[in-house]
Amino acid sequence: MILDQKMLRGLVAGDRQADRIVPPTGFTAQLTLFAAGAMAFLAVFALALSFAAGRVADRWGDELARTSTVRIVAPAGQATAQVDMALAVLSTTAGVESARALTSEEQQALLAPWFGADLALDSLPVPRLIEVREAQSGFDAAGLRLRLNAEVPGAFLDDHTRWRAPLVSAASRLRLLGWIALALIAAAVAAMVTLAANAALAANAQVIAVLRLVGATDGYIAKAFIRRFTLRTLIGSAVGALLGTVAMLFMPSAGADASFLTGLGFQGATWLVPLMIPLLTASVALFATAFAARRALEALS
Amino acid sequence: MIELENVAYSYGGGELLSDISVKLAPGSFHFLTGPSGAGKTTFLKLCYGALLPTAGHVRVFDADVRGLNRDAVAGARRKIGVVHQDVQFLDHLPVADNIALPLTVSGRGAEAQNGDLNELMQWVGLTHRAAALPAELSGGERQRAAVARAVIMSPDVVLADEPTGNIDWEMSQRILRLLIELNKMGKTVLIATHDLSLIRAAKAEVQARVLRISNRRVQLAGADL
Known part of the structure; x- marks a missing residue:
């Protein structure tokens, strides 16, 4: 040796x-x-x-896993009402820590990289967005979708699973x-x-x-x-x-x-x-x- | 001390040495002679474990060399000083460091600093060449440096292969006297040489057995020397 x-x-x-x-x-x-x-x-x-x-x-795994987005696509006159209805549904959903509608300024900021800072949101059929924060226990996404479908016709729930998984996977690779x-x-x-x-x-x-x-x-x-x-x-x-x-x-x-x-x-x-x-x-x-x-x-x- | 019993050594399909039984007793002085290519160097290499016999047994300090691992062979070599025919040095080190090499490799390098080395270099007449590189030495100086390196560990046995080859008579006598002096200190000495005049000169000063290699066998030489 x-x-x-x-x-x-x-x-x-x-x-x-x-x-x-x-x-x-x-x-x-x-x-x-x-x-x-x-x-x-x-x-x-x-x-x-x-x-x-x-x-x-x-970061991607942690941050995106705890947030979801509800998108409201509705005629201009009904958008605000549907946002309120969706918020009401969310407020009574178990596992939802908080939910709030993005302000016009926040939505404008999100679109600014593509359309510029002086975009008039009213001139475009831009959907309204609600940011949902999950509690530690999480919520039943399938059940929430059913409720939203039934009570808010223009609401779509996106829990980010679709694009979070490949991003996290790519970073891990x-x-x-x-x-x-x-x-x-x-x-x-x-x-x-x-x-x-x-x-x-x-x-x-x-x-x-x-x-x-x-x-x-x-x-x-x-x-x-x-x-x-x-x-x-x-x-x-x-x-x-x-x-x-x-x-x-x-x-x-x-x-x-x-x-x-x-x-x-x-x-x-x-x-x-x-x-x-x-x-x-x-x-x-x-x-x-x-x-x-x-x-x-x-x-x- | 070193004993060869019915030893044979084959190389390249041919037998170089056959049925050799020799015992180098402590304090003895031996010459090994024979024509060029007779197997003198092979005999010496068998004695210090550089070669293993193809038949028979070589016992060095009572241990069969076949049973020794490489570390044990290294340990045995520290008790056997070897002067090689083609003197080998580390060309990048000064003469003094080359002579002290056995001490260095055995972890006693510090001893070289305490005067032993200077004394030895004085003994072989190389004090003034201590800082020279081996390539800068003459043939005689290289031989004397090789003798000094062989004895610096105060070995029990000194094996010298043609130690006076390629040097003049006066220098040969000087090296011979060094080896005789070592023998008088109780060391076992074996000199392989084809120089019969060297043997005659030695016999006047020391009781030496002369072995001759002839027809692959070793025999005690007669009075013709």
């Missing part, structure tokens, strides 16, 4: 003399640093995507994609470090032969390589994660009208999560190098 507690303690404590036994390899070292940095940079964005998608899914991207990045780091470690071990077959001749154990030889690649990956990914986090700081801030893109980033304690990326990639590098070293040393014995 190449990796054991003693080995891990040795890796953390370090050994300057042992570190020197592996010849310096400038170009490979720079490539490993660069690749680790690039992967960490991408990992920050994948994390941000996941968190943002998660927040959107939660996006969150999942973010995590898959992170897993792929970790796998790519493992593959990259394994390849680099394999190349280094193969190039240093003579060094390994000399070390064995003077009594070095496989654990000692492996430790020298593992420590070197783990440290390189740690340094490279720390720089990459830092740059990625700084880049996230410069993303447009999420205001009151935050869309998905403007909300892409970290909030609150999640800003600390990118700190985990260098530790995660270094751990991946540690195990990948240990795996490569064990195979190489067996092959060279």
Whole structure:
């Protein structure tokens, strides 16, 4: 077993003399640093995507699940009466916390993005809207529809199920994609470090032969390589994660009208999560190098 | 200490060594001679566990090498100093660090700082070359550095494969004297060489058994040496 507690303690404590036994390899070292940095940079964005998608899914799921809309489509002279009738029905419906008709100004604001702010609602056959807030217990949508049909002919209940489900599903998928991207990045780091470690071990077959001749154990030889690649990956990914986090700081801030893109980033304690990326990639590098070293040393014995 | 019992070693379909039984007793001095390609290096590698016999048993410090895992072989090698025919160093490290390498890999690197290393380098006459890289050394200096590395752990056994190859007579004598001195300190020494004059020179100073590899077998050499 190449990796054991003693080995891990040795890796953390370090050994300057042992570190020197592996010849310096400038170009490979720079490539490993660069690749680790690039992967960490991408990992920050994948994390941000996941968190943002998660927040959107939660918000859409939570907010839309607790509201419904009653639409009144009636001739101009009957609209107000039907709104009152619908409000009366809603006020006696179990599970309805509150119901209120949107004002003309609110309806105008809803339509403003398409028709402009100076739209005269009276000139268009715009339906009247009632916002319904559900109590925690929820209401019986099918029963309410039947009552509204019977008592308010122009009323239609929309409990948002039709378009809430695909939106929440899309956001959840996006969150999942973010995590898959992170897993792929970790796998790519493992593959990259394994390849680099394999190349280094193969190039240093003579060094390994000399070390064995003077009594070095496989654990000692492996430790020298593992420590070197783990440290390189740690340094490279720390720089990459830092740059990625700084880049996230410069993303447009999420205001009151935050869309998905403007909300892409970290909030609150999640800003600390990118700190985990260098530790995660270094751990991946540690195990990948240990795996490569064990195979190489067996092959060279 | 090191014992070969009915050992055979085959390589590439042919038998290189056959039915060899040799015992290297503590404090003994042996020469191993024979023509080039006779199997001297193979014999030495069998002695320190770098090769496993295809038949028979090799016992190193009373343990059969076949039963040793790689860590145990590494442990045994710390008690056996090896001077290789093609002297191998870590080319990126200075001579002093190369000589101290056995201490470093056994976690005793600090001991190299406390004067032992300087004393040893003085003994092999390399103090002035401590900071040089191996590639900057002459053949004789490399051989002496290899001897110093082989003995820095104060091993019980020193195995030297052609330690005087490719160096002049004066330097050969100097290295031979180093090995004889080690033997007088109680170390077991085995020198593989095809240089009969070296053997004659040694026999004047130390009681040495001379083994000869001939026709894949090892036999005690007679008075013709």
